[in-house]
Amino acid sequence: MQDEDYEYLYALEERFWWFVGMREITARLLDPFLPEGDLTILDAGCGTGGNLEWLVRYSGKGHIVGIDPVPLAIEFCRQRQHRMLSQASATDLPFADEVFDLVTSFDVLVQIPGEGTDDQSIEEMWRVLKPGGIAFVRGPAYRWMRSGHDEALDTVRRYTLGELRGKLERAGFKLLRETYANSFLFPAVAVRRLLFKPLGLADSGSDVKPLPPSLEWLNQLLTKFLLAEAKILRHPNAKLPAGLSAVCIVQKPAQN
Numbered sequence: 001m002q003d004e005d006y007e008y009l010y011a012l013e014e015r016f017w018w019f020v021g022m023r024e025i026t027a028r029l030l031d032p033f034l035p036e037g038d039l040t041i042l043d044a045g046c047g048t049g050g051n052l053e054w055l056v057r058y059s060g061k062g063h064i065v066g067i068d069p070v071p072l073a074i075e076f077c078r079q080r081q082h083r084m085l086s087q088a089s090a091t092d093l094p095f096a097d098e099v100f101d102l103v104t105s106f107d108v109l110v111q112i113p114g115e116g117t118d119d120q121s122i123e124e125m126w127r128v129l130k131p132g133g134i135a136f137v138r139g140p141a142y143r144w145m146r147s148g149h150d151e152a153l154d155t156v157r158r159y160t161l162g163e164l165r166g167k168l169e170r171a172g173f174k175l176l177r178e179t180y181a182n183s184f185l186f187p188a189v190a191v192r193r194l195l196f197k198p199l200g201l202a203d204s205g206s207d208v209k210p211l212p213p214s215l216e217w218l219n220q221l222l223t224k225f226l227l228a229e230a231k232i233l234r235h236p237n238a239k240l241p242a243g244l245s246a247v248c249i250v251q252k253p254a255q256n
Helices: 003-012 017-033 050-054 071-079 117-128 148-152 161-170 186-196 217-233
Strands: 041-044 064-068 085-087 100-106 129-140 174-181 245-251
Touching: 003 071, 017 050, 017 129, 017 174, 017 217, 017 245, 041 117, 064 071, 071 085, 100 117, 117 129, 117 161, 129 161, 161 174, 161 245, 174 217
Parallel strands: 041 064, 041 100, 064 085, 100 129
Antiparallel strands: 129 245, 174 245
């Protein structure tokens, strides 16, 4: 990612359709599994800090901690008045064992360079979670959907839902829920990418950019698509069969 991408991320996290909608989907999926109380939470790859603010809904009087390997991302988090931050990699978390009630990984596993680094990060989530603790893990779906957006954001891998679930279960996690998300827009995006690549017209650059004033109406429309998905996913047995994102909620089993 370039500095400009972090600047856009910082400026858009609170109102851009994708962030607004995906946070609502996350809430509908996570709410049933989190106990009321004062939770200690880690956002493992916090970027510019938008999700740190959102996670306050779950923390009560507990602590929310963010880590990110990029100094500029940490600086933007500080501008949001977050203080419990560490410049670190998700593959080597600077925390003791079994200290967090919830660990979130929002599109982070896919950005860690190196063979097997996503598995290392999952093992670290397991290590720092308390027995009975919850992990929320999301990543972009399907390798064949790779685009210029992935190139711009240094995305090195994508997952099917089965692949993501398998990695988490092999680390010892118990699956609580799984689904694809950003499904209503999936057909249109898939057609666009499949057609553009053979024609040499592949899109370039990050999709997270301010919309031109003439297209600002799209932000509200696209938000509505994701909010509609959130309404579906509030039902405990609902599962979307395909989408642009793969999501798993897992639990570290409690000790006997």
